[in-house]
Amino acid sequence: MQTLDWTILIGTLVLIVAYGTYQTRGSKNVQDYLKGGNTSPWWTIGLSVMATQASAITFLSTPGQAFNDGMGFVQFYFGLPIAMIVICMVFIPLYHRLKVYTAYEFLENRFDLKTRTLTAILFLIQRGLSAGITIFAPAIILSAVLGWNLLLLNVLIGVLVIIYTVSGGTKAVNVTQKHQMIVIFSGMIVAFIIILNQLPENINFSNALDIAGASGKMDVLDFSFDLDNRYTVWTGLIGGTFLMLSYFGTDQSQVQRYLSGKSVREMQLGLIFNGILKVPMQFFILLIGVMVFVFYQFNAAPVNFNPTATEVVLNSEYAKEYEVLQQKQQDIFNEKQALLTNFVDHNNAATFQTIAEANTQQDELRAQARNLIDKAGESRNIKVESNDKDYVFIHFILNNLPRGLIGLLLAVILSAAMSSTASELNALASTTAMDLYKRNVKEKSESQMVNSSKWFTLLWGILAISVACVANLAENLIQLVNIIGSIFYGNVLGIFLLAFFVKFVKGNAVFTAALITQVLIIALFILNEYDFINLPFLWLNFVGCVIVMTIAFLIQTLKPKNHGNKLA
Structure with a gap:
């Protein structure tokens, strides 16, 4: 830089x-500090x-x-x-x-x-x-x-x-x-x-x-x-x-x-x-x-975009194997240049297929490179991120x-x-x-609540x-955030939908159902991670919502009537 x-x-x-x-200095009350004074x-x-x-x-x-x-x-x-x-x-x-x-x-x-x-x-x-x-x-x-x-x-x-x-x-x-x-x-x-x-x-x-x-x-x-x-x-x-x-x-x-x-x-x-x-x-x-991706069709790309990972593997016993992959990557890149020129100049359908095959070969080389990086990290007892999706754009x-x-x-x-x-x-x-x-806790004044909110921030x-x-990094950072959300969001949404639309279900039933659902969703996520079931994480939002609503409905329906407690 x-x-x-x-x-x-x-x-x-x-x-x-x-x-x-x-x-925004000098918020004096909770309305200003937490809701921006309702001025947006x-x-x-x-x-x-x-x-x-x-x-x-x-x-x-x-x-x-x-x-x-x-x-x-x-x-x-x-x-x-x-x-x-x-x-x-x-x-x-x-x-x-x-x-x-x-x-x-x-x-x-x-x-x-x-x-x-x-x-x-x-x-x-x-x-x-x-x-x-x-x-x-x-x-x-x-x-x-x-x-x-x-x-x-x-x-x-x-x-x-x-x-x-x-x-x-x-x-x-x-x-x-x-x-x-x-x-x-x-x-x-x-x-x-x-x-x-x-x-x-x-x-x-x-x-x-x-x-x-x-x-x-x-x-x-x-x-x-x-x-x-x-x-x-x-x-x-x-x-x-x-x-x-x-x-x-x-x-x-x-x-x-x-x-x-x-x-x-x-x-x-x-x-x-x-x-x-x-x-x-x-x-x-x-x-x-x-x-x-198109730019790197015409410009040489590393076999792995994470420079730290490349450094680790090149300083390990797997260095020669990695260098072979780098050379193969360069050879495929060189061969592809003539194909790309032919494709652009003549729109040749056969060339179209050959380019796709060359890119598939490069993908396979990148997968082999990730495997070598993982081995190099394990052999040197170093945690290194071999999955380089998050490094492509910054590179x-x-x-x-x-x-x-x-x-x-x-x-x-x-x-x-x-x-x-x-x-x-x-x-x-x-x-x-x-x-x-x-x-x-005991009721607090406006200034005390503002100060408390600042301390909590x-x-x-x-x-x-x-x-x-x-x-630690997951397979892809944007997926990691959405996975964390999906584990909790379906349960929370189901609670709100019950509150909005299912009026006869009360607090005790919802509370119990929410606890059970959260345990079940975490279990489903773990089972999916270990390939015992096939449930992509996005579906956890739907499944969690359905489970908590169903369990709460059943608990409230099966519970004996208690007219003395509206929260029963």
Whole structure:
């Protein structure tokens, strides 16, 4: 990185933090601190909702996902517009009418205190883990690629977020997220243009799509019912709808974003804005990943994009085997150049198939390389990440973008990390303050509650940094976050749906059903991980919701009538 890159990177981050701290200093009451004084217009809500969901993981993992597997991941978001409509019609009017600070306050009004507390705790567990991952994701990748100290990066990202989130609460999060989204959109558009400009002169956008399609990267829709396919139209529409209903309707990190709205209409417009824009945004980010794939059809790529992993294996007894794979990779790349020229100049169908076969061979070499890296790590007792999906885009940025733009794209990644982490800390603090602290201790004054909320923000920030410092990578970071959510979200959504639509079910039945369901969902996830069953994680959202509603219904139906206790 050059001086210009450092200047842009540091200047962008410092300006965002300083602006958010200055603009929102001095919140005097809980209404201002936790709900932003209910002053947010719809477009602020929409951008804040998008920024909360679009973490650094989105901009690191999603292009790598497309590079490896193509555009099919966009199906994951097909349920989002459906969920937005349901939330606008059912959730928002109810939350607004009850003037709640958190989604879980409603559950005490409908059921009882223990159900509210249990649901809040489920949220705190899964969102607390996710907050650590949103810090850890960019930190570990930037550490590996740039050589920065991992512990220092975890602390740096966490501290920057804590500064303005503690200072200004919800309003600070909303204000900064608007500017973070401007940085993010600008950076991704610039990256897309740069990629296209760096393709050979005779390769236009249409040719690039054809080349990507030759290896199946443009297969967007999968209507199969095969559970081995993680992302299909049906998992997106069914599992995705339930996940998005849970996330946007019951997860306080999102609920708090639109509870800050001026009115029901502003809240609804903000979510509709998100529903309309989110799927195209994810499609565009995936398309960037596909264009990176096309770029590396004409430019030599490493057999593994994680430089730390490559260094480990090259300093092990497997070095010669790895070097053989690197040479084979280069040979296939050289052979492919003539094929690509033939394909572009003559649109030869036979060449089309040969290119796909060459890319398949390279995929096999990459798989062999990952296997060698794992062996090298085990032999040296070093934990090293062989799966390099999350390193593809950052490798492209650092090795192919001009000075200045590297700093901008790194600012995009860190801004995204800060925006999502700020929302999570803000929500964790408000849930702890309102659902656990205030509800279970002696009544506190407004100033005491604001101070307590700030201390809880600081505490959760420290815990998130701690999780980041001990976290380990999964197969893909964006999947890891969604897996954690899917383990809890279906259960929580089922509780809310019972509260909304099944009036005869009471608190004791729901509380018992929720405990049983959470144990069952964790068991199903473990069984799937060890291949005893075949249940992709997205389906856990649907299954969890159905199980908790069914068990609660049965418990309430079979329970003897007790007219003396309305919560029975």
